[in-house]
Amino acid sequence: xxxxxxxxxxxxxxxxxxxxxxxxxxxxxxxxxxxxxxxxxxxxxxxxxxxxxxxxxxxxxxxxxxxxxxxxxxxxxxxxxxxxxxxxxxxxxxxxxxxxxxxxxxxxxxxxxxxxxxxxxxxxxxxxxxxxxxxxxxxxxxxxxxxxxxxxxxxxxxxxxxxxxxxxx
Amino acid sequence: xxxxxxxxxxxxxxxxxxxxxxxxxxxxxxxxxxxxxxxxxxxxxxxxxxxxxxxxxxxxxxxxxxxxxxxxxxxxxxxxxxxxxxxxxxxxxxxxxxxxxxxxxxxxxxxxxxxxxxxxxxxxxxxxxxxxxxxxxxxxxxxxxxxxxxxxxxxxxxxxxxxxxxxxxxxxxxxxxxxxxxxxxxxxxxxxxxxxxxxxxxxxxxxxxxxxxxxxxxxxxxxxxxxxxxxxxxxxxxxxxxxxxxxxxxxxxxxxxxxxxxxxxxxxxxxxxxxxxxxxxxxxxxxxxxxxxxxxxxxxxxxxxxxxxxxxxxxxxxxxxxxxxxxxxxxxxxxxxxxxxxxxxxxxxxxxxxxxxxxxxxxxxxxxxxxxxxxxxxxxxxxxxxxxxxxxxxxxxxxxxxxxxxxxxxxxxxxxxxxxxxxxxxxxxxxxxxxxxxxxxxxxxxxx
Numbered sequence: 001x002x003x004x005x006x007x008x009x010x011x012x013x014x015x016x017x018x019x020x021x022x023x024x025x026x027x028x029x030x031x032x033x034x035x036x037x038x039x040x041x042x043x044x045x046x047x048x049x050x051x052x053x054x055x056x057x058x059x060x061x062x063x064x065x066x067x068x069x070x071x072x073x074x075x076x077x078x079x080x081x082x083x084x085x086x087x088x089x090x091x092x093x094x095x096x097x098x099x100x101x102x103x104x105x106x107x108x109x110x111x112x113x114x115x116x117x118x119x120x121x122x123x124x125x126x127x128x129x130x131x132x133x134x135x136x137x138x139x140x141x142x143x144x145x146x147x148x149x150x151x152x153x154x155x156x157x158x159x160x161x162x163x164x165x166x167x168x169x
Numbered sequence: 170x171x172x173x174x175x176x177x178x179x180x181x182x183x184x185x186x187x188x189x190x191x192x193x194x195x196x197x198x199x200x201x202x203x204x205x206x207x208x209x210x211x212x213x214x215x216x217x218x219x220x221x222x223x224x225x226x227x228x229x230x231x232x233x234x235x236x237x238x239x240x241x242x243x244x245x246x247x248x249x250x251x252x253x254x255x256x257x258x259x260x261x262x263x264x265x266x267x268x269x270x271x272x273x274x275x276x277x278x279x280x281x282x283x284x285x286x287x288x289x290x291x292x293x294x295x296x297x298x299x300x301x302x303x304x305x306x307x308x309x310x311x312x313x314x315x316x317x318x319x320x321x322x323x324x325x326x327x328x329x330x331x332x333x334x335x336x337x338x339x340x341x342x343x344x345x346x347x348x349x350x351x352x353x354x355x356x357x358x359x360x361x362x363x364x365x366x367x368x369x370x371x372x373x374x375x376x377x378x379x380x381x382x383x384x385x386x387x388x389x390x391x392x393x394x395x396x397x398x399x400x401x402x403x404x405x406x407x408x409x410x411x412x413x414x415x416x417x418x419x420x421x422x423x424x425x426x427x428x429x430x431x432x433x434x435x436x437x438x439x440x441x442x443x444x445x446x447x448x449x450x451x452x453x454x455x456x457x458x459x460x461x462x463x464x465x466x467x468x469x470x471x472x473x474x475x476x477x478x479x480x481x482x483x484x485x486x487x488x489x490x491x492x493x494x495x496x497x498x499x500x501x502x503x504x505x506x507x508x509x510x511x512x513x514x515x516x517x518x519x520x521x522x523x524x525x526x527x528x529x530x531x532x533x534x535x536x537x538x539x540x541x542x543x544x545x546x547x548x549x550x551x552x553x554x555x556x557x558x559x560x561x562x563x564x565x566x567x568x569x570x571x572x573x574x575x576x577x578x579x580x581x582x583x584x585x586x587x588x589x590x591x592x593x594x595x596x597x598x599x600x601x602x603x604x605x606x607x608x609x610x611x612x613x614x615x616x617x
Contacts, residue, residue, distance in 0.1 A: 066495075136405060
């Protein structure tokens with residue numbers, strides 16, 4: 001019975017995500033639920049795994065320069081994250097706040113803290129227990145995209161929701 | 170006349186009886202006395218000669234030449250001096266007590282002459298006496314001075330001699346006998362390995378103080394020249410640690426929950442200003458190291474960070490985005506009387522109060538470039554000294570004449586270097602580090 005409920009819940013989540021992905025793409029942003037098809041047709045990923053969270057829910061949201069505002073795409077991704085976290089209440093999350101390289105080291109630490117808090121607040125606002133969430137700022141110390149132009153900087157201005165016990169970003 | 174010498178102590182005294190240059194009169198004819206006024210004008214470096222210091226015994230022989238060369242290298246590095254090469258010398262110096270053959274030094278156009286002797290004391294210490302002459306005025310500048318130290322500290326003797334010469338000719342305070350704390354960087358840009366390291370001001374004697382397992386940032390050298398504050402991710406979040414550079418022992422600075430970073434010392438070393446991010450908001454705090462009492466200085470919902478004390482400890486300069494963008498502000502050391510200082514285009518960060526108290530150095534971001542600049546403490550007379558893809562984080566030399574900062578190149582293979590520049594904007598130089606390096610912090614002149 002419990003297994004059946006979990007399965008139904010996961011199917012429902014996937015249906016919601018599919019709908020929202022379409023919306024987000026229409027809005028001109030690929031930030032929401034990226035890589036939904038990356039797992040391929042023959043790979044089975046359990047819904048309660050980190051791999052599923054990263055590939056199908058989306059562990060990253062992105063920000064404008066010097067901003068910690070959550071745009072529609074970011075809010076959509078975080079809504080998926082909140083749904084997933086409410087389904088798997090034993091999972092805890094470290095929210096990493098990051099900045100691009102176009103700021104000073106201290107300011108970017110503060111900016112990363114601000115972004116992590118924006119993500120934290122949004123998830124809590126959707127009902128996630130704040131005791132399950134912690135924040136950390138990395139400032140500009142851990143870029144994921146290495147070129148020095150806007151295409152990379154926009155990928156580095158991010159928060160990453162890292163499931164506790166998993167690997168970083 | 171010589172004081173007893175402790176193991177690491179330098180004795181500084183007038184070892185050679187000579188009248189002070191202050192008492193000399195200037196002849197009516199001929200060139201003026203050798204004196205360098207540092208201003209923003211372009212100058213020709215002053216030529217000087219420094220024959221290899223004389224070794225008075227076999228043990229000193231090993232050090233006489235290296236000391237001479239390091240001393241010369243310090244002076245030349247300022248851009249204010251040019252060495253007349255040894256090959257051009259006409260005179261040999263047989264003893265520093267004998268009057269120089271001024272005509273021979275005039276003939277090769279050496280305006281200054283530095284002569285020295287190295288010897289070994291009965292208890293095995295290395296001892297150097299030196300004298301400085303104004304060749305064209307044919308007189309000594311200042312008194313003869315003796316430095317004594319263990320032989321392994323021979324570079325410090327060279328730095329002390331260079332500091333004396335520099336001080337006598339420019340009127341500026343010393344800075345060659347000082348160290349730099351910095352971050353040694355290795356590994357790819359997305360997984361950079363960082364270590365807290367120290368080196369002499371000229372890049373010699375590099376030593377790593379942390380192992381590289383955890384991310385570390387921005388060391389800050391104490392006014393006591395021994396302790397270093399830095400930020401570490403040891404606990405998974407950035408927190409400030411206090412490290413004894415000599416013993417390697419370290420402790421958490423503050424038990425404040427959350428993330429702490431951007432520490433700087435008060436000028437007397439008794440207090441630390443730092444930033445703490447709580448609930449996403451970064452504010453400035455001061456901790457008294459003796460009592461561990463903490464005072465919160467700012468309460469704005471903005472980012473308030475990068476605090477730096479005035480030399481008398483009564484005021485603080487910091488950066489804040491409370492006005493909508495990152496700008497420089499000052500306040501009293503208790504957090505009252507906040508004033509905005511920078512109003513130019515672009516964003517301003519990392520303000521650092523000069524040791525003389527009259528200026529701030531800062532990082533400025535404008536038009537897609539980063540600059541190191543200085544402005545007067547009221548925000549006027551802003552001057553940008555450098556420009557590149559990323560110049561950041563100035564630190565003042567102990568005498569307030571030179572700034573060090575780091576410069577990072579763009580792209581996936583971008584790397585950081587430590588760079589120095591005169592406060593005039595002249596003499597930009599890359600400091601020779603073993604690998605990529607960032608976040609320099611200049612120590613006080615060494616007193617040990």
